[in-house]
Amino acid sequence: MVADPDRYLDECRSRYSPALSWMRDVAGRRGVAPWPDWPEWCWLPMAAVAGAGPRRPQDSPRPQDIGRLAALSTWWLDRAVVEVDEDLAVRHLVSPGADIRIDRERLLTGLPAWCPYVLLPPRPETVAEVYWPRGFFVHTEWDAATGGAELRLLMDTDGTWDGLQAIPVHLDQPTVRWSFQDAARVMTANAAAGLVAGAQADDPRLAAGVEMGGLVAAQVWPLVSGLVDPAGRVIGRDRPGEVLERARAERRGTRMVWPLRSRTSFWRVTAGPAPRPVLRPV
DSSP: OOOOHHHHHHHHHHHHHHHHHHHHHHHTTTTSTTSOOOOTTOSSOHHHHHTOOTTSGGGSOOGGGHHHHHHHHHHTTTOEEEEEOHHHHGGGOOOTTOOOBOOHHHHHHOOSSSSOEEEOOOOOGGGTTSOOOSEEEEEEEEOTTTOOEEEEEEEEOSSSSTTEEEEEEETTSSBHHHHHHHHHHHHHHHHHTTOSTTOOTTOHHHHHHHHHHHHHHHHHHHHHHHHTOTTOEEEESSOTTOOOOOOOOEEETTEEEOOOOSSOEEEEEEOSOOOOOOOOOO
């Protein structure tokens, strides 16, 4: 099945249309009481996503859908589908088993769109049994409870809504391995406090899930690093002279309103030579 993020947006709008409208309104009220002034690199904290649709409880997202709703509502701002050139991604490969350093500031400020959908290259025939997602959404998150910064990956596992799996990377840790060790501690503490439905602090599934998340993050990290590599350039896949610009809120009276893209666009991140300007018919 070919990666198709548009169908996820359609499903998200079908499931959570009132919540999406409410979230967009709240995102335009950053720093206006009663809403906190969260960092500019976060479009809308997941704490607000979790409470979306307060007037009608039935519109609030299911717990397992909060990460999906957060990513898809943020992707809607730019609707960018990105392919990272192999020659750029291979610069960020690490030796098997080696830890990966986290460049916090570059990840927080360097993504080319609010939440790009990153395509994976075709699965090599030599790794037929290896987990190989179709792609992933990636965005930055501010944890309202701790004030910590996260990079959120939403893996497109099998082309289905339930196959969208959220993986948080704690950017306040020095490496990916440390990040998931920290995540394991948080998950265990939450389970002990009864905050994880149906799980105990010593449930082996918790540790296994966190470990799997770390392995998946490491698998796609060369693509993540390629996205924010200063040597890379984002060019239009079909129109090389096209420029990808992040959506920005527009002031309308006393309110800030976030525009939404009406169509999906396709891009390449490359370290190759700059495309030549071309004339277009008018």
